[in-house]
Amino acid sequence: MEGVLKAALLYFVLMILLRTIAGRRTMGEMTAFDLLLLLIVGDITQEFLVGDDASLTGVVIVISTFVVIDVALSLLQQRFTLVSHWVEGVPTVLCCNGELDEEALRKARIREDEILAAARQSQGIDRREDIKLAMLEANGKISIVPRRQS
Numbered sequence: 824m825e826g827v828l829k830a831a832l833l834y835f836v837l838m839i840l841l842r843t844i845a846g847r848r849t850m851g852e853m854t855a856f857d858l859l860l861l862l863i864v865g866d867i868t869q870e871f872l873v874g875d876d877a878s879l880t881g882v883v884i885v886i887s888t889f890v891v892i893d894v895a896l897s898l899l900q901q902r903f904t905l906v907s908h909w910v911e912g913v914p915t916v917l918c919c920n921g922e923l924d925e926e927a928l929r930k931a932r933i934r935e936d937e938i939l940a941a942a943r944q945s946q947g948i949d950r951r952e953d954i955k956l957a958m959l960e961a962n963g964k965i966s967i968v969p970r971r972q973s
Contacts, residue, residue, distance in 0.1 A: 826881055829872055830888035837868070838910070911961050918957035920970070931959050941965035 872885045900907040915927050918938055928934070938957045942948035946969045956968040 826872070826884040827888045830885045831892060833868055833872060834889055834892050837864070914961060915959040916956065917959055917965065918951065918954050920956075921952040921954055923951070927959075933959065933965070938965060938967075942967045942969075 896906070896910055900910055915931060917924055917927050917931065917933060923935060923938075935951065938954070939949070939951060941964075942951075942954055942957065946967050948954060948967065948969055953970050954967060955970040958966045958968075960966055
C-alpha cells in the first residue's frame, strides 16, 4: 500500500510542478537543460518510489498506480471541463491585432521575439502589426492567425 500512496503523491506533485511552475512554454519547447533536469528528476523519483523494494511486484504496483491515475484523470477530463482545464491548460492570448498582452507574456515567460519567430515560421509574417492573433496553446506551442490583407 505504501507504494501506491507514494506513486499517487508523486504523480500529483510532478503534475503540479511541471504544469504550473515549469509552465506550458517549457513543455512545448524543451531545451537540453530541461531534458537533463527531467532525467535527474526521473532518477530521484525512482529512488523515492522503489527505494529498498526493487522487486518486480513493487515496480508493477508503482507503474499500475500511474496508469490508473492517468486513466481516472482522462475520464474526469471528459466529464468535467474544470478538470480538463486544470490538467491540460487553456489557450492564452498573447497578441491581438498587433498589440501585445504584457501580463500574459510575463506569466507565460515569453518574449516578443518568440512570437515573431513563430509568426515567421508558420505564416511568413515578419511584423507584429500583421498578427491578428497569437495564442499560446495548451501544448506550449504558439499559434498565429495573420491579419487579412485588403
